[in-house]
Amino acid sequence: MAKFSKKLSNTDIRKRLSVPTRSLSSLPSFNGAHAVDFQAVDEGGTVWTFKCSIRRRRHQKPVLSEGWLAFVASKGLQAGDKIKFYKETNDAATAHAYKVRAKREIKIFGCVLGYAPITAPVTPPEFLQCP
Secondary structure, eight states, rough: OOOEEEEEEEEHHHHHHEEEGGGGGGGGOTOOOHHHEEEHHHTTSSEHHHHHHHSSSSOOOOOOTTTTTHHHHHHHHOOTTEEEEEEEESSSSSSSOOEEEEEEEEEEEEEEEEEEEEOOOOOOOOGGGGO
């Protein structure tokens, strides 16, 4: 399974996801174009359509733009969360070759203990919300 993962920055959650250049080979083929649409399925089975584009000149820095901010909003992603895209490489024909997963740091007293999957937006209980 080819994949790429990244710890999200403020730019990643507010504008576009900057994909590590070394992960370009795990993305769909651009076939000479500078942008390509692809679909990824999250852990809940929701299909997300993302547009990945690269610069037309030298440094091909890939970014996810269209569809990305809707995904961020639906999951309640924050800077520091981790995102991971998987590309299925098995022989079975699947409708969607990519999977996307999001995880959030679990901290206690400032120490990171690990990461927990984000399956839905995180909202505080009613008694913690301001009127």
